[in-house]
Amino acid sequence: MKLRKKQIDNVPVYVTQPSLAPFSDFIEKLRPSWESGILTHNGPLVQKFEKEIAKKLKVNNYVAVSNGTIALQMAIKALDLNGEIIVPAFTWIASISAIKWEGCKPVFCDIDKNTLNIDENLIEELITEKTVAIMPVHVFGNPCNAIAIERIAEKHNLKVIYDAAHAMGSKFDNKSILEFGDISATSTHATKLLNTAEGGGCITTNKELDSKLKRIRFFGHSEDKRDIVEDGFNGKMTEVHAAIGLSNINYYDQVLEDRKYKYELYQTELSNVKDIVFQRKIFGTSNFSYFPIILSSESLLLKIVKTLNAKGIFPRRYFYPSVNTFSIIKEKEACPVSEDISNRILCLPLYFLLEKKTILKISKLIISSI
Ligand SMILES: Cc1ncc(COP(=O)(O)O)c(C=O)c1O
Known part of the structure; x- marks a missing residue:
């Protein structure tokens, strides 16, 4: 089977184009949702997508959300952060807006001129009594020095949220880079390697955090939906977006x-x-x-x-x-x-x-x- 491949000559060549499965694949994935009328609310397609993507990336958990920016905000919220977050200056504005929307303060760290990632040698001098976390970015999918960052975070009792918007498929020590840090936030935006048109995901090896992220994603509901137990919001991925992801994941x-x-x-x-x-x-x-x-x-x-x-x-x-x-x-x-x-x-x-x-x-x- 081949990915949708239509070559048109003399069209502009943009920096990127989404990788798309054949349209018929997408329709077949979407059909049950159309017939049942279940379009959202953590439906069967989102659940299936989460299972398949976790299997593909060999990660324990994947919380599918509406976009990568929301994934970053949810990570900050799930870790109850309130204070300064050290973030590289060479990133997309979403890393910064997520920090600000969650009431924290971005503190800019310079980057290494070779890797283009946060310069881990400059992090410690930016730490103050208000610092609560480090948010490194795996720029262009190039993994950060996760070991050095972990050492700094442990020494200063800081949380680590990786902005892994670019990093699906990248590895460190032969395992997915998404399993490093307290939480990694990735993106499945149309421009990314695996796309759901808009979308993102939170990945953590901590089961409690995983459950908390799922509650935050769904307005903060308790498991039985009788109470609100988190300061949540609407971060849900729809069944339509999950169907795009399920068709693309085969390729x-x-x-x-x-x-x-x-x-x-x-x-x-x-x-x-x-x-x-x-x-x-x-x-x-x-x-x-x-x-x-x-x-x-x-x-x-x-x-x-x-x-x-x-x-x-x-x-x-x-x-x-x-x-x-x-x-x-x-x-x-x-x-x-x-x-x-x-x-x-x-x-x-x-x-x-x-x-x-x-x-x-x-x-x-x-x-x-x-
Ligand atoms: C480094 C980085 N962080 C976060 C995001 C936000 O992801 P999304 O567009 O899915 O909200 C992007 C978007 O490309 C990004 O490049």
């Missing part, structure tokens, strides 16, 4: 393999090119979900973007700008490495339907711009 291995192949193709084409460096993978195994290049200057980046755009190719400046510089952030803290990398990083198109010849063309155009 997950194929998508993962394809991503690695294309990542390595780009890397081969662009290796030894002066002015380009790649994200370094030091800890664990990445899922190769994004292909970022770091250029020697922002002006070169802009030149490359212009060249590619003229040919209908649209890479993405991501993450840009560094989140500590947004005007919504009132207490500015300098994170020079993150700010510098943000100005010079470009994610190239990478998705299942992307053809080998397009990767070769993009690489050639980049080299010619340099």
Whole structure:
């Protein structure tokens, strides 16, 4: 069986496109829900999706929710956090908004210029008596130094929530990176390796936390629904989204393999090119979900973007700008490495339907711009 594969020539090449199972697969998965009229409320498809994804990732539990941002908020809520949370400046704004929506304060930590993840050597100097947690991000699916982070958290009695929005399929010590920290929050947004259109999940090895997350997801109801026992909200995934996930999960291995192949193709084409460096993978195994290049200057980046755009190719400046510089952030803290990398990083198109010849063309155009 093949993933939906429809090649249309002369269409714009965007940075990503969702990997989608054939439409008929989706309809077949959705049919029972349509016939029974059960569209949500932790229905049979969501329960099945949770079981299948946990099995696929070899994790104990998976709490499916409406999106990755809600998954982060639920993690903060489940751990009853109230205070400062140390978070890298090189991330998507959702890491920060989740912290703020839960009444906590983000404290920005700079990143390592090679791995692009939080620089674990800078965490301890940011810890104050108000610090309650660390929220590292596995940037582009590249695992953080989970051992060092765990050591710091233990020493200072802090919780760890991993923003694992990019990290489904990444591993550390040969097990899913999603099982590290107190809770990991992932995303199954349309752009992710496994997608449910919108969606996310919380993963924890702690059974009590797992049950608490499920109560929070459903307005804070007790098991028998006669009482409200948590300060909950509506974080439920619908049956329609679960049906998308169930149809796509059959192709997950194929998508993962394809991503690695294309990542390595780009890397081969662009290796030894002066002015380009790649994200370094030091800890664990990445899922190769994004292909970022770091250029020697922002002006070169802009030149490359212009060249590619003229040919209908649209890479993405991501993450840009560094989140500590947004005007919504009132207490500015300098994170020079993150700010510098943000100005010079470009994610190239990478998705299942992307053809080998397009990767070769993009690489050639980049080299010619340099
Ligand atoms: C690092 C990071 N955290 C959190 C999120 C939020 O995920 P979602 O879009 O599913 O809410 C994203 C989205 O891509 C992200 O890149």
